[in-house]
Amino acid sequence: QVQLVESGGGLAQPGGSLRLSCAASGFTFTNYAMSWARQAPGKGLEWVSGIYADGKNTYYKDSVEGRFTISRDNAKNTLYLQMNSLNPEDTALYYCAKAKSDTPYPYPYEYDSWGRGTQVTVSS
Numbered sequence: 001q002v003q004l005v006e007s008g009g010g011l012a013q014p015g016g017s018l019r020l021s022c023a024a025s026g027f028t029f030t031n032y033a034m035s036w037a038r039q040a041p042g043k044g045l046e047w048v049s050g051i052y053a054d055g056k057n058t059y060y061k062d063s064v065e066g067r068f069t070i071s072r073d074n075a076k077n078t079l080y081l082q083m084n085s086l087n088p089e090d091t092a093l094y095y096c097a098k099a100k101s102d103t104p105y106p107y108p109y110e111y112d113s114w115g116r117g118t119q120v121t122v123s124s
Contacts, residue, residue: 002026002113004096009118012086016122022079022096022115029077033099035111036070036081038092038120048094049081050104059104063089086122093117 008020020036035050049070050059058070069082079096098113099105 002098004098004113004115006094006096006115006118009094009120011121011123014087014122014124016086017082017084018086018120020081020083020094020096020118020120024077024079024096024098027098027113029072030074031102033102033104034072034079035097035099035104035106036079036094037097038090038094039117040089040092043092045095045108046092047106050099050106051079052104053102059106083120086120088122090120091122093119 003025005023008018012018031053033053036048037045038048039045048061048064049068051070051072055072067085071080095117096115097111099110100112
């Protein structure tokens with residue numbers, strides 16, 4: 001079955017950087033769009049970024065655009081999220097998700113698999 005395993009989270013200082021990875025297995029990775037979402041304590045799930053199956057086009061929520069970069073290595077079945085200029089508002093549990101198609105539509109029903117999440121904490 002589909003499996004998504006996030007890694008790379010941890011503690012960062014404001015202004016610092018982290019690189020998240022999502023190792024995918026159990027499906028033809030190159031055929032599907034992928035997204036990152038996050039959930040902060042006491043808040044709902046928030047979409048962060050999405051990437052098309054071919055990796056040519058990407059989407060970002062306004063608050064992270066210019067600071068975060070989503071990418072994928074289809075040969076390695078791995079999704080990445082490079083996070084720069086981190087601030088405390090970025091503190092959350094970050095999930096990767098597999099879309100049902102090649103397009104990362106921003107709707108929950110478009111995603112059929114989720115990882116367990118990796119914690120990102122930004123604090124002085």
